[in-house]
Structures are given as structure tokens and as C-alpha cells.
Amino acid sequence: MKRIIIFVKSLAFIVLLLEFSGLNAQGIDSSKYKTEYFQIIDFNDFQSARLAEVLLLELNLQREKQGVDTLSSLQFLTFAAEDQAQYCAQIDNVTILQSGSKKKDTGKRSIYYGGSKNAFEMIDKTNVKDGSVYKNYQQVAEDIVVKIMTNQKKMDVAFNQLWIFAGIGAAIDPSGKKLYYSMVFGDYSSFNEGAARKNELDIPFSKKRYGLFPYDEKACKKYDKNKMLAELQKGLYVKDDKVYFKSDKYKEIQKILKDSKDGIGVDIVQRDQYPCVGSNIVDNNLVNKGVMVKRIWSSKMLKKNLVVGDKERKKNVDVLIGKLPAAIAKLDKDQYEMNLVFIKDKYVCKNIPPSYIEAGGVEYNNLLELLADTVNPPGTEEYSPRATKSTLSFKIPFEKGKSVYKQEDIDPFIKALKEPEFIINELNISAYSSIEGTDEINRSLQLKRAESIKNALQAKHKDKIISNVTTADNWEEFKRDVAGTEFSNLAGMTMEEAQKNIRENSLDKKLENILKNHRYAKIDMKITYDIDGDKEQAYVVKMFNDAVKKGDYIEALRVQKYLFKQVVAKKYTKEAVFEMEIPESQATAGLAMNKLWLEQFVNNGDVDEDCCSRVENLNQLDPSNQYILFNNLYCNFIYAPLGDEEHVRKIQEIIDGMYNKALSKKTIDMLNLEYQMTIIKTLDTLDDPGPLFAESMERIKTIVDIKESNWQNSLKLAYVFMGNNDYEFAARLLEPFVNGKYVFEELVFAYISLCTKTEEKLYTSTFTKAVTKAIEQNPERFCNLINKGKLTFQVFENEKVKEMYCKKCKSTD
DSSP, X not given: OOOOOOOOOHHHHHHHHHHHHHHHHXXXXXXXXXXXXXXXXXXXXXXXXXXXXXXXXXXXXXXXXXXXXXXXXXXHHHHHHHHHHHHHHHHTSOOSOOXXXXXXXXXXXXXXXXSOSOOEEEEEEEEOEETTEEOBHHHHHHHHHHHHHTOHXXXXXXXXXXXXXXXXXXXXXXXXXXXXEEEEEEOGGGOOGGGGGGGGSSSOOOXXXXXXXXXOTTTTHHHHTOTTHHHHGGGEEEETTEEEEEESOHHHHHHHOOSTTOEEEEEEEEGGGSOSSSSOSOOTTSSOSSEEEEEEEHHHHHHTOOOOSHHHHXXXXXXXXXXXXXXXXXXXXXXXXXXXXXXXXXXXXXXEOOOOOOOTTOOOOOOOOOOOOOOOOTTOOOOOOOOOEEEEEEEEEOOTTOOOOOHHHHHHHHHHTOOOOEEEEEEEEEEEEOTTSOHHHHHHHHHHHHHHHHHHHHTTOSSOOEEEEEXXXXXXXXXXXXXXXXXXXXXXXXXXXXXXXXXXXXXXXXXXXXHGGGOEEEEEEEEEEOOSGGGHHHHHHHHHHHHHHHTOHHHHHHHHHHHHHHHHTTSSOTHHHHTOOOOSSTTTHHHHHHHHHHHHHHTTOOOOHHHHHHHHHHHHHOTTOHHHHHHHHHHHHHHSOOOOHHHHHHHHHHHHTTTTSSSOHHHHHXXXXXXXXXXXXXXXXXXXXXXXXXXXXXXXXXXXTOOSOSHHHHHHHHHHHHHTTOHHHHHHHHHHHHTSSSOOHHHHHHHHHHHHHSGGGGGSHHHHHHHHHHHHHOHHHHHHHHHTTSSOGGGGGSHHHHHHHHHHTOSOO
């Protein structure tokens, strides 16, 4: 049975002891104590029930001082406690176990006496005499409570706010010196009368265990503090009468579902299981409440993931769990709910019902993300693309004897320029031929080649291109290239003499490797870049890359900010991001950070460890860049451990130093708030969180502008924690006011919604008080929460809540 311990901080612990000592010094409030509590214990006529009564009174007095609800006595828990106390006294030993199978452990004893297995027991012993004189019942009860309060583990059990009921038993050992006592704690799930009503359901709940085991504290330890799990239930959906699970937190899920017998399942709970008349039709000894759908193990989840693409499959999951039972499929959707079941090594660690958050007044949604430099400094003109002119040059080599060149022959040379689209304003073609032909043949060939190139380029343009064609033999290049070869003598001749020598000695084949390089057209184009429509993207990317190559980083950032806006607006494609060419240097670190942000954006990527590693490298290149520093700190909050007090204060100093610099106060406040949340979440699990915890709370109050402690500011602060998905802490902030006499309606309904995120709170008397006040203040609003499916009907496991709903919201079931 799951039990989350609410830790009592050291300071509160000391105060509690002082208060208890003061009670003894000042005397006892006689109105709360019966005369028989002060009677001396008679070994031969020991009144176990009397000790149980006064011990529960003493314990409840201290629970009240701790702000924890008092416990009510429950008969079958009392029987279970008496049984074990007597057993321990007989064998003169403190143990939670008995010999035999029917009453072997606490759960079985609770079942034996009419409850469910869901009970928790604390057993110990104490002296029943003061020297040779027996103590009275109140003294023994007081001794037991003091012993509990001086032991942190016992306090964590006895002052756990989740307990609603208790049963206490006591027995004196045969020597008459020691008293053994047992305290058995429980909540609404400790009852089990509804198990016998199974056959009243048209669709009975599953009794088969499917090889699964009940909650085990050791196996399920990592699940108890995982704040993500409640949100994952929203990933369950039905399509074509099949149950699927979908989440974008697959990486985090894989961290907890590691082994072959880890997995998830679905428990389908029907509204008919919570009738207004009689007990709930649930068997609390089972691992499920309703109809179980087939489980899916972690390995199968990976193999059967319906998400397409290797990268997407790493962070997203969409998997078929199983068929919706045919009888359930016929029900209206408001007649059943799907609970998400988490299984660890075959132990059912979580059975999560639907939840919601009353977030109408959230002022802070502080889910941080990477920051990019997108704001132009005052006085800086925003970049706007304007078509510029340029001159482009390239060569087209000629094949021997070929005179006609088509568009497809020329396109590869244009593409090799890696230029954006352009319009040719003027074309200058210098056509060269090798010297082996006659002047007449060469000139004719040159003109044909040049003309075909001009026509091919003209075909791509509406307006007529101004063109100039010149032709020449490539005599100078020939002389240069034959120098140092066996044909070097030709360089000392005139061109006519060389041509004659080549023809008479048939040297053209031997010289072909040289001659082929002399047949080409040199193209010089005066152009204007075409930036109409989709053509703008490539031009802007070129302007950015050109500015970076020139070292004009101010202009590069100006262009990049324009490019950034177009990508975010989805006017540019992802190629605009990946075609940015940025060398690794201090001067370009800020540009690289913006590119990294855009890569994450277009790929819908997570801020994973690889991303954060790149941010850290950029931070090392340029530690002064405030955007990169912000992102590096954010990454540290996610992946780096909190560190010791000195490290925490060092990081805080860095954050404080970021105010009044490049980033706005609001932006640094968000970062600061995130860090305080990180500190609180880490330290809140410790017995003694030290001064850092209090300091972080004060910083949060300053950021959120809370100047005094009242319900308005507590609600405001709770919304901050809700914005950070820390629902449990947000609920704890509101609980003192829920228990107050006058409560604001929004606070009540916010608290009710927070309790759905921490299921155990639904069974506490504080939740019951919240529902009571909600019905008093706005009964229609409360009834609609359940009637319209916002608040799970499984809150009716709290019998008092069910009773109030049935009385106020519907007369009969």
C-alpha cells in the first residue's frame, strides 16, 4: 500500500517537543480526559481499550499541533492491533509478523478482521512501571507519544496526513514489566465491504491478478516522488474501440520503465461502481479497481511504437495497449474512466485516475526554454531584403567538335556557383578554341558555341539580355602549358608555325590532354538577385553567410534576426537554418546560439544533453554573452546536480549579476524563479533543508511580489508552483487556509484540483473540508465538476465526499 511521508522539518520538530514539555509543566486540560485515564494500571485487570482511548487522544493532540488531521478509531483496525500486541507480549518480542498464514502480517490481520490489506502498522514496547510502581494509563500514553516524537521514522508514520483511521492495541508481557503496543493506521481503502457486491455490476471488475503484485515500497520507491506521472494519464485515448497511450515524454518514461517486467496497463473504472446507496463496489485487496486491459511491457512499447522516424521515436511514443472490452465499448464515455497503471518488476506502483488543474488565475507559466537574441537594439534599423547587383563569372569547357549547347548543359555550371536565383542584365562571352584547327574553322566553331550558350541563358529570361561575344585562339595558354614538356619547342614558334607543325606531324592526339583545357567559354554576367516570393530565402541566407565571411558580425546578426522571424513564421523552410555557415569563435558564438535555437525549433527538438553540451561549449567560447549564459544556466538546472551550499550561492550570484544587463528583468526573473524551484524541489525531500530552503521561498515571494502572508498571496504563490508542475507543494501552501473558517471560493476549487494530482490527498479530511466549503459556496459549480467529467468520480472513494455529492447533486443513484 502506497504511503508518502510528509517530512517534519527539524525546527518544527524542536518546537513540537518544547510544546509537549510545556503541556506537562502547565498541567493537563481536564475537560479532554476521563477520570479513569489517571487510574493506576492493575496487572491482573489491564484495560487495553482504556489505554487505546487515551493514547489516541494524546496522539491526536500532537497531530493537531502539527496541523495534521486527527484520527478516528476503526473497529477492525483495533482488533488487528490488539491481536498483534497480545502476540508480541506472549513471545516477549517486537515483531510485525505472526506464525501461521491467516494472520501472518498486518494486511492479512486487517483482512481477517473485516478490512482490506491496506493498513500500516507500528509496533513497539515501553515500561509499564516507574521503578516498582505501576504508572497510570495517561502516563503510559504520554510516554509512548514522547517516544514517537523523539524518533523521526516513527514520527513520519504517526504524523502522516494520509491516515484517517487508527486502531490501537496493548498488552503487558507475563513478567508485568513491559507493555507492547500496536498502532494500525488506515484510510478509506482499508474498508472492503464493496468486494462482495461485485455481481451487482453489469460489467464486473477483474479479479484475475495477471501475475501482478500489490504495491511494494522498495520496488516502487522511484515512483512515489515522480511528479510527471499524474500528467501521463492524459495520454490514454480510445480509437476504434482500442486503447492507446501517447506521450511526448518517452525519454523520461524509459528512465523509469527500464527492465523487462516494467510496463503500463489500463484500469477501466465504471461510475456504477460508486452508487449513492451502499458501499463502493471495489475490491481493495486487488491491484485494480475496475476492468483491466492487457499490459504492455517496456520492450514491447519500444517495438510497437507507432511514431514514425528514428529521431521522433526517441522522444515520442504512441502505442496500442489493447482492445477496449466489448461491454465497456457500449457504454457512454461519461460512464467510465481510464486509469493509467505503472508496473515495476510486476509490482503495481501507481494506479492513476484522471486529473485536472483549476488554472484560471495562473499568473506565472514558468516553463523555461532556450533563449535566442531576436531583439534589435534601439536605433538599429531592421534588416529588410533588397535586390542587389553583382557580377558572376564561370567557365564552360567545350567538348572537341561540339558546337551546340543546351540549357541542361549549362545548368550544372550555374548551380556550381551556389548563388541564389538571379536575373541576367548583361552577358559577356569570351569563346576560346585550341590552336590545332585553322583560323576559319576555329572562329566558326567559337561563334556557334557562344551563340548557343547565349540562347540557352536567354531562354530562362523574359527580358532580352544585352550580350557581347568575343572569340580568340588560346595561344598564350598553349605556350604556357607546353613549357617543360616534350613539345616545349612549339612555344618558341609563331602560332601559325605551331599549327602547321602539329598538323604535319599529327601531334593533335598526343597534345589532346593539353589542348582540351583550351577549349572553353568564359562567361561574365552582370546580374540582379531575384528575391520575389520563395526566392528570397536563399538570397537572405547568402547575405548572412557573406557578412560572416567578411567578419561583419553586426550585419550578420541583423540579417539573422530577420531570417529568424521568417523561420518562426514558417515563411522559410528548415534549409534556411542549416545553410547558415558559422565558424566556431568567440565573435560568432551568439550567432551559433541563435542557429542552435532555430535547429531545435524546426526539428521540434527537446533540450536534451547533446543540445546542452553544445550550449556549454558556446558559453566557454563567449562567457560574456548573456543569452548563452542564460541557456547554460537553464541546462544546468535540468541536468546538473544542485551541488553543495557554496555552489548554490555561486550560481545565485551569477543570476543576480544578470539583472540590468542585456536581458529584461522579466526574463531574469523567470530564470531566477526556475532556480528557486530547483532548490526547493531538491531540499524539500530532506529532513533538514537548512537555510537555503527559506531563502529560496523569500526570493520567490520577492519575484512574485508577495509582501505579506495571507490567503491571497498564498494562492498567488501556489499558482507559481502550479505553473512549474509542482502540484504537491502548491497544495501544501493552500491547506492552512482550507482549514480556516473563511475561505475564498477560487482557493477552494484550486485546492480540489491540486488534490487530483496527488491522489492520496483525495482521502484526507482536508480534502473533505474543501469539498464541504465548495458545496457551501457554489454547489452548482462543484456538482458540474463531476457531472461534466472534470473531477474524477473516483473521489467517491472518500465516503464523506460521496455522501455530500449524493445529497446535494443527485437525490438517488
